[in-house]
Amino acid sequence: MVNHIFTDTGSSSFTEFVRSHAPDLLPGRNETLASPVGDQIPHATTIVAATCAGGVVIAGDRRATSGNIISQRDMEKVFRTDDHSGMGIAGAASTGIELARLYQVELEHYEKREGRTLSVKGKANRLATMIRGNLPMAMQGLVVVPLFVAYDPDAEGGRIFSYDVGGGPYEQRHHHAIGSGSIFARGALKKLYREGASPEDTVLTAVHALYDAADDDSATGGPDLIRRIWPVVAVITADGFHRLSDEEVAGYVQTVVDTRTNLPDGPTAPLR
């Protein structure tokens, strides 16, 4: 154990080290399951992301479902991965959380060993490799796909990357959504997104998009006014990763709810 830690210091990848040191800690072991798992395990649903002036906004609802059962009302699906990046997960919740944890350590491990952070492209590619490693499990029902967002100092703005079960990354312009409610969220984003809008306005856009997703998708949770459970929202700018406090999000949610009280379908976009 001791010697293993001090020898073979060739790679700065945490995942590669764990694979040789303690492979049972890694997600996506290639054991064949007796039968594919599907609806029995909790699934995470909708994540939205949109670029804003000087950064990017990412938000996720709080519901996890097992088939038609709501298994959790306050799940966290949006994670800080390092100072200038974050990810949201859709699909098998357990695999997604494990993947996010591993990826956080992967980025930090590289940064500490090398004394520099990976480039945004490097971070996106690294995540693609990890998703691809999960492909055998995905084929058996443990599907997980992330949405990765980062602030790019060279572009002085935010970037968004999506993935499929085979990896990726696919860079998305302006905005994107993943998960079962994403069809509806994307429609809302198309109509409400304004290029170069302030982070505040972009957060409002994201909360509207999540509201529309919850409106039409039973697996996506809307804002729970009774229990005061709000979406998780984070803004990433040059100043770093900032997760909005519950009080901050409550303000945006209230604005959205007030709007919808008068216009149940939300703001209308001008035709011309």
Added chain:
Amino acid sequence: MPFGYVSPEQQMRDKADYARKGIARGRSVVVLQYEDGILFVAPNPSRALHKISEIYDKIGFAAVGRYNEFEALRLGGIRYADINGYTYARDDVTARGLANLYAQNLGQIFTESLKPFEVEIVVAEVGDTADEDHIYRLTFDGSVFDEAGLVAMGGQADAVAGRLKERYRDGLPLAEALDAALFALTEPGGERPPAGQLEVAVLDRNRPHRKFLRLNGPRLERLLAETPSAAPAPETPETGASQEARTAPEGDIDTGSGG
């Protein structure tokens, strides 16, 4: 050429002398507590080859001696911390565990290898309060010393530690702590190294997530400008250090955890 029998005592003594000489050739590094945590200062003209490093959320590392040897220890320490934090939880990674790992590794190398590691290292952990801070110093033979308040290692460690104790008090503000460190690292009458020749970092207990922060560039320039001038205005020296910061024990080899 053949040579006769060399007793184990003599072998160990020779190894220890060899290591001590190697370490004494390098410049000193000082680590001390300040108001918000722990400060690391090393004269180091290189911007790429670090003597001071982050290991984990609350844990920092400083070393003197042969670069390739302490770099291997640093990388191993990061691996140890990351895999333990990933296996259990982030709060389960401690400086004490890391110090034990280093002690085992250094002790094994000292007894079994022909050439001992020519390094001395500090593993420091910042707590929620100053009382919960830990500073461990490890010598080339695997001995561990639990230091209080301040530590100096490397060339002229005794003289540097002596000067540091003159200026050190518990709970110094950052600028004054840096001033004390620079006073200690500068020969009397010598020129203080400019910002470009210094490697400075802190473990700041008030930071979120990762407490380690490198101070360089304009931030370090500003901080150096804030330090009380080099004019000696010594307070009544309250030595917060309960132990002498010595390099490895002289004379007979002490491979236990002395100190």
